[in-house]
Amino acid sequence: MPRKFFEYIRTVILAFSGFLGFISYANAGEVRDNIEDRGYLRCGVLQTVFLKKSPIKEMSEDLCRGLALALFPDPSAVKLVSLTEQEAGQALVDGRVDVIALANQKRLSHQANHANTGPLFVNNLDIAILFKGYKVRDLGGKKICSLDWVDKTALAIFGQKHQISFGILSYRTEEELLNAVKSHGCRAVALPRVEQAIFLKQVSGIFPAPLILSSSSFKNSLGMLVSSKDEEWKAIVGLYRRALLESERREVSSQNVDYVASSTINPEIQKLLGVKGSFGQDLGLDHNWFYRVLQNHGNYQEIYSRHFNNRKITLERGPNQLTAKGGALVVNDLR
Structure with missing residues (x-):
């Protein structure tokens, strides 16, 4: 018509x-x-x-x-x-x-x-704690790794919520982040859910059972x-x-x-x-x-x-x- x-x-x-x-x-x-x-x-x-x-x-x-x-x-x-x-x-x-x-x-x-x-x-942003047995409180004073383009505001809110302070290592490329994790240079990784799932599959042989926490404050x-x-x-x-x-x-x-x-x-x-x-x-x-x-x-x-x-x-x-x-x-x- x-x-x-x-x-x-x-x-x-x-x-x-x-x-x-x-x-x-x-x-x-x-x-x-x-x-x-x-x-x-x-x-x-x-x-x-x-x-x-x-x-x-x-x-x-x-x-x-x-x-x-x-x-x-x-x-x-x-x-x-x-x-x-x-x-x-x-x-x-x-x-x-x-x-x-x-x-x-x-x-x-x-x-x-x-x-x-x-x-x-x-x-949303996910924080994956890589080492077996680690809890949120164990991130105090440690390093959380991420990428340059990831909004870090959610990480700050995450730290305030759990009353812990930590350092953030931000990498330019996915390969740099991958190498840092494989060399055990990060206690946790902060990435959006989809990217986090892809990333954790890449390192599943080294870290088979990460603890994944969602930062729901970042929509x-x-x-x-x-x-x-x-x-x-x-x-x-x-x-x-x-x-x-x-x-x-x-x-x-x-x-x-x-x-x-x-x-x-x-x-x-x-x-x-x-x-x-x-x-x-x-x-x-x-x-x-x-x-x-x-x-x-x-x-x-x-x-x-x-x-x-x-x-x-x-x-x-x-x-x-x-x-x-x-x-x-x-x-x-x-x-």
Whole structure:
């Protein structure tokens, strides 16, 4: 159905109804129009390789492909744009990318024009005490090793919380850190959860049973970042995020979506899968957009497992559970 028809419907809805009051459509539709005109999504992916592994980057690419499927039936209608943190913010501001997957808004330049559609991955700082039998109190007066780019604020808070003081050795490269640990020059290592899991696997032969402590005071929340100037596009990307989490909560996956769609009498699930009701049509999405995403990419749990429960890395979900299971990923009711 033509885009202009949806523009008309949207105008009527906003004029006479308040059920989408949480969305303000000032400057709405420009990003989506540009995507439709060019025929594909441009999705920014940060260069996050650590010790030659990049599970966050690979998950980002997966999320990009899923978002493209929400917009187009063609699974190849996406261009992945590799970005550094230094250039990512400007690329979004300049319109070189439509969205950036799994980025920390606070770490990008030109922050004022960015909007995070909600957390999709939490990569908090972990402190791994390497030596068997060591407790937190044993770090007093010792050295904790890390890397230059890791935010040390969380370590200071960690020390205050446990009332201990310690030195911090900060290395420029992963190889330097690895050599320091192998030579027993560090009592503990402080890295974000994903990087920590990769790193500890590298030294598992020397330190097979480290004590891992999470520094929950440092919220490294990664999400899908969009321009804050286009509320409609923000709403579309936010709806995609919510649907991924909601489908996990409702236990609808790529494995059972066909059966559930044909048999469920739950109105919320029917709405989610486009069987009945309206879910995203007011934003110009077709009725089975998320059905298509689920069939090809799965729900959040499936995407997470694909990248963090495999031969390369095994990482318990922890803060990346839904809030109902004690995690930090909030599932809002579908509207």
